[in-house]
Structures are given as C-alpha cells and as structure tokens.
Amino acid sequence: MRNFALITSADFVVRSAYQMGKTPLLPIFAVTLGASDAFLGLIVSVSTLTGMFMKPIVGILSDRWGRRSWLLAGTAFFALMPFAYQFVETPGQLFAVRLIHGMATAIYGPVTLAYVAELSSGRIAERLGWFGTARNAGYVIGPAVAGWMLVSMSPVAVFTVIGLISTLAFMPVLLLGETRTAQRKEEPPLFSGARRSLLNGIRTPAIWATGAMEAAAYIPLYAIKVFVPVYALAAGVNVALVGTFFSLQAFTQMVATPGGGRLADRFGYIVSFGTGTGLLGVTLAYLATVDSNIGFLAPAVLIGIAQALILPAATAWLATSIDHGRLGTSLGLVGTMRNGGKVTGPVMAGLLIAWVGFAATLHIMGVMLVVVSISIWARGAFAVRQSTSRRRSDQSEGISTVRQP
Secondary structure: OHHHHHHHHHHHHHHHHHHHOOOOHHHHHHHHOOOOHHHHHHHHHHHHHHHHHHHHHHHHHHHHHOOHHHHHHHHHHHHHHHHHHHHOOOHHHHHHHHHHHHHHHHHHHHHHHHHHHHHOOOOHHHHHHHHHHHHHHHHHHHHHHHHHHHOOOOHHHHHHHHHHHHHOOHHHHHOOOOOOOOOOOOOOOOOOOHHHHHHHHHOOHHHHHHHHHHHHHHHHHHHHHHHHHHHHHHOOOOHHHHHHHHHHHHHHHHHHHHHHHHHHHHHOHHHHHHHHHHHHHHHHHHHOOOOOHHHHHHHHHHHHHHHHHHHHHHHHHHHHHOOHHHHHHHHHHHHHHHHHHHHHHHHHHHHHHHHHOHHHHHHHHHHHHHHHHHHHHHHHHHHHHHHHHHHHHHHHHHHHHHHOO
16 A cells, blocks of 8 residues: 555656646747747657657566666656756757657656556556546646746746656655566566567457547647647636646546446447547537637536547447457557547647638637547447347347247
8 A cells, every 4th residue: 555655646746747847838838939830739749759659668678677767767757857948948959858858758657557556466446546546636737737837937937846846756756665576587588479469459440440539539639738828828818727728628527537438338439439529529619719718618628528428438449349368459559549649639730720720720620520420420320220130130030930830
C-alpha cells in the first residue's frame, strides 16, 4: 500500500504540472513568440510524436532493467525541462524544447502503469482504477490553475512554477521500492515473439477499425486543445475562463465515463461510438458560433460527454472482437493510431485555419465527424440486419428439421 500511495502521488504531481504547461499555456506562449497557425500545431503535437516512438522502447527496457531508475529519469525530465522555457526566444527553439520535454510522458506512461500492476497480483484492476482517477484529477486541475495564473503572470513565469511543483515528485519517487529486478541472462531474448505478435495485429481488421475510429475522434479533440485558447483570447474571452474550459471538459469526461460505458454495454458499442462522434461533430459547429463567456463553457460539457461515449465503447468493442491473448499488442497498435490522430489534428487544423479561418475549420471538422457518425450508424444497422437474417434462417432450418418424418 505504501508504494502504491507513493507512485500515485508522484504521478498526480507531475501530471497536474504538465497539464498546466500544455493547455492553455503552451499555445499562448507559442503565439507570443510569433508561431504561425501551421507551426503552432507542430509545436503542440511534437511531444506526442516523441511518445509514439519512445514508449514501446522504454517499456521494454524497464522490463529488463527495473522501474525505479526509469521513474527517476522521468521525474528529472518533468522537473528540469520547464526551466528551459525561459531561454526560448523563437518558435523553432520552442519546438526543440517540446521534443525533449515529451520524454517525460514517454517514460512515465508505460513505467508507472507497469509499476502499479506489479504491486499486487490480487487487486490489479482496482489499483489501476484508483491510479487512473488520480491521474485524471491532474488533468482537471492543471488547465484551470494555469489559466488563473496567466491572469497575473507571464507564460515564462508560469513555466518556472511548473518546474518547481514538479520537483516535489522526487520525494515519493526516491522512497519507492523496486518491483522488478534486472533481467537474468537465462531469460528470453529482448524481442522474442514481438515480431510475430506485431504482424498478427496488423492483419486484424478489428484493430484497424478501432484505431481509425479513435484517430478520427482525437484529430478534432487535439485541434481544440491547440487553437481554442488562441482564438478565444482573440475574441475577448478571459484567460482564466479558457483554462476552466479544459478543466470542465476533463471533469465531465471523468464523471460521465462510467455511465458511458454502461450505455455502451446496454445499447451496443457501435451505437455508443456513433452517437458520441455525432455529438462531437455538432458541438464543434456550435463552438464556432459562441459569442459569450457563459456560452463558451457549454461546449466543454458536451465534448466531455462525447468522449465518455466514444472511448470506453471503442476499447470494449476491440476487447470483444479479438482473442484476449493478443489484447496487449492490439491495444498498443490502437494506441499508436490514436497518437497519430493527436499529432495529425493540430497540424491539419493549423493548415486549414491558414486557408479558411478558425470558424470554418471547426465547421469542416464538425461535418466530417457527422459523416463518420452516419457511416458508423449505417454499419451498425447493416450488422443488425445481417444478424437478424441469420437468426431467422437458423430458426427456419430448425423448424424444417423438426417437421421432417
């Protein structure tokens, strides 16, 4: 229990601080340096790109060399990198700093989850659930705190505070015990079986379908994270309210996700995903028309509800479509496609904004999501008709068999 409390508190501290530096602070800081809309998308998404490539490598190496040393390295990235922002003077320098800063989450992502899972063989799911709740609480707190700090502080000063807060995570990490010793020589080779698992995953249609659906959702979600702060401030929205927008979105998602999962179990995963995607598309179009501070917060609630309908349904659909022995590899591949959406969204939005403007970009993305939603609903209806036809055919065959002398 002691180690669980320590790792959870460390993750909460660094995640809260990291989210303070991401939205709305980072886009605002990049614009003050003169970043264009297209380059702004690259600056914000590059840390996710770092994670896409480094998370699998870090996970494998932590299996070999133990978790604690990697947690110390990740904490160092979280604590030290925010101080580098005070030396940034150009958008290109900010891009480079974000590229390196992404190593923090690339390390903490796989290593903390592995550490928690190894603490107990009997209560893994429960502990992962509590750990995820604490992490999500950081996502709720960070943006609101950053927004309020920006009212009276410069972006560079806020980054300095973020670094100071992150150093607090060293205390629980230094007290952690090791859950995994270095791998012995007689254990299997590092990449034994990995190639076969990867190829099997690539050949599985359910993985591609789930990954494509999640990527389609994350493209606009991450575009919003980047450009809503910039254009909301330009429209006269208070910076503290901008931070509250993203905190309210994260809070709504956290509270609504259990209900979204239950609805998906009851009415079907495809129905839930299609409904959430359609709601997200309509909300984007509505967000483009908001002209008041109070109305600005309503889309945050709707986006959080849409995420609660989309994300658990997608994971559950994948889990019921493939063999559980391949679930880890499958979720890893889907995660890579999901991160592809996170990277693509800000870049695509930046190019569109430079071409047609912010409001038109939201409308375009909204229409695209509604089209995706209709396609998903159509696929679900077709699957239901096929299933009904098969049942009726089976029943007819059964009746014919019974009637034969």
